[in-house]
Amino acid sequence: MDVRIFQFNGCNKCFNETILLNGESKYKIEFIEDPKNWKEMKTDVSVITGYLLPEDKDTLEKIKSNSKRVVGYGNCTTMGGIFALANQRGYEVSPLSSFIEETEKVNGCLGEIEELSVAINSEAAPKLQNLCAVCARETTCDYLESVHRQIELEDETTCFNDLGYLCNGFVAKECKERCIDYNAPCRGCKPIIDRSGIRMLGMFGTLMGNIEVATEHSELGATDKLADRDDDITDSLPDVLGNFFRFTLSTSGLPRGRIPSSGNILNDVFTGRLIEELPLISGLLGGNRSISLTLKIIETYETANSIEVSEQTKKYRKELLDLESQLQEAIKSKDPKQYKKITDEIRKIGGNMNLSNVYFGGFKAQIDDKDNFEDYKAHVFDVVEGTYKNGSVEFTIDPIGIVKEIKIKEG
């Protein structure tokens, strides 16, 4: 079977993941990194990865007319994914289905390679449960008294949402990367229902039932109405878009954003997000540089605010960086065995390929049973307003921790 894999824009983690299919004798695989200049050729299955913009339409149509089947792989392609957060600032990152019809899709950030094989082979996809059904935590759905942006990692059995710590597991499918196992709440990269973001917003709003909402008296004979000022509801969630629509903004049915753009899509994705969420974003979209980008952001903030990190943390971080450079080699040679070996090791330390375990001050979950977790356990840290700069990254956060400006030198 001829399989052609195309990398469009942005992060190439999903594209790289397809290296794992390279060894399988039933496929004849070709990797195409420059789809615009692709010489048209008939093919059985075309796999699309990366995010898509209106100017990609012609190329996608060309691919479609040459392929028996087209599969979108990864959230960037299937629903705009994390790059669609830039639509808040006027970009038009759009899902594959808005360009060409009749496509199959494999959601996920990172997309799961096992699911891609199933889609390529046209096999029936296994039925997956809701993420909460396989989560070690249990939920009561009691009303919350308060919402927290960071939590200490003591309690391992109560649902994050019950702890007032937003988790999109309610609207997600069971998954391979399992951020929730590394004390990182789910951001819903594999939705189990359509319009998952807006539904989760409704659900969390309901859970917030005991939190003070500001009302005011109307002067026109009416009784009460919502006040126009901020209150405990809005203050507890300073970035609703980034937390509820991290992957689904372009398919959510919300209008396109009108906030002025910085002119750079990567910067626009990060602007407006919260300092404590930055590693959870850079770990996703940094492509084959996600480890160094994530550690750079973290260490810049740690150094400036004298957040101490243990020797053990430094050791693990160094191992991750070494693994990243080894990974570059495996990617270059498209060697599936090497790629698997290295990514397995990254997962052991980082939790998953999204680096859910990597955080400010240490790690969120124990890496090795033999370790003393207290040596490198991450704790709640203070949000400090300021401009942080270290070589290729520079960002400014406001007093509540919202990124106001960010510059990331690519490459």
Next chain:
Amino acid sequence: MSCEDIEPEVMEKIQDIVVFMCNECGQGSANTAGVARMAYNPAIRIVRVQCTGQVGPIQIMDALNNGADAVACVGCCLGACHFFNGNILSMHRIKLLKKVFKELGYSDQFVNQYTSRAAEGETAVGDFEDLVIRLSNAIREEGTIKDGC
């Protein structure tokens, strides 16, 4: 300011305001207003629901995506929900949705929540008037929601 003071070119942009009114005080006060022959803006389109607690961001976005210029919920007075606390939950969700609009660069006046009293028709009519005035201010300053949909 009252509805009469709104300029015709702004009023032209206010054609459909979907108002979800609960079956108890919301609808009750609209009925009382009707019996007393109180007039209100013709752009108001009432949708009767059992409780505003039933209306969530999904229904609100459906209305906006299908042509509504604004959406509001009208429930019972605070503490007087005929079920338990549907009006409060609705308020919380609408507050979050308002924030979403702000984060996208829109006015937060396209969605609102009010209360009313079944025995007093002027509370419903007052809600409608307030709604139209706030929407007209938002349109004047930041354009309609349709500019982005």
